[in-house]
Amino acid sequence: MPKLSRRIGRSMSNVVIAGVTIVLLGAFGTSLAFAAPAPATTSSQGPGYKPPRPFVNCNPKDPHLFGGCQVVFKDVSDPNGNAGLQVCFKTTGTNVVIGKSANCTPENARGNAFAVFLARQCGKATITATERSKGRTRAASVRINVVC
Numbered sequence: 783m784p785k786l787s788r789r790i791g792r793s794m795s796n797v798v799i800a801g802v803t804i805v806l807l808g809a810f811g812t813s814l815a816f817a818a819p820a821p822a823t824t825s826s827q828g829p830g831y832k833p834p835r836p837f838v839n840c841n842p843k844d845p846h847l848f849g850g851c852q853v854v855f856k857d858v859s860d861p862n863g864n865a866g867l868q869v870c871f872k873t874t875g876t877n878v879v880i881g882k883s884a885n886c887t888p889e890n891a892r893g894n895a896f897a898v899f900l901a902r903q904c905g906k907a908t909i910t911a912t913e914r915s916k917g918r919t920r921a922a923s924v925r926i927n928v929v930c
Contacts, residue, residue, distance in 0.1 A: 835859065838911045838924040840899055847930045850900045853879060855911040855922065857893035869895035869913045875903040877928070889913070904930035 836857040845851045870886040871879040881887035881897040889895045910923040
């Protein structure tokens with residue numbers, strides 16, 4: 783009987799994570815496209831950019847294990863935005879970042895690209911966003927702490 787209750791507990795955990803993922807991905811087409819980014823104090827700026835530099839945020843900054851956060855890449859280097867440029871996200875460890883298409887998302891007209899971080903491992907994690915334009919690759923990252 784204890785084995786059965788552990789299996790049920792793990793199954794329920796997986797169902798909850800899958801449900802949260804589906805809900806968050808379903809919001810990409812509407813609410814996330816118009817969401818304001820979190821304060822820039824929680825992010826770091828990538829090398830090779832002229833001021834103002836783009837940044838990445840994770841809100842909330844310190845998600846719990848099996849929780850997550852909204853990841854926002856904000857490109858402020860072009861006042862007109864870089865609509866349509868692909869921004870690909872990656873993270874460290876066994877954690878996962880999900881964009882609109884696998885781990886990539888196109889920038890909108892405001893220069894924002896959105897993704898969802900899912901915490902699968904305790905401790906420090908780094909989320910990196912990479913933008914490719916005109917044959918150049920530019921990156922920005924943010925370091926977070928997954929709370930257990």
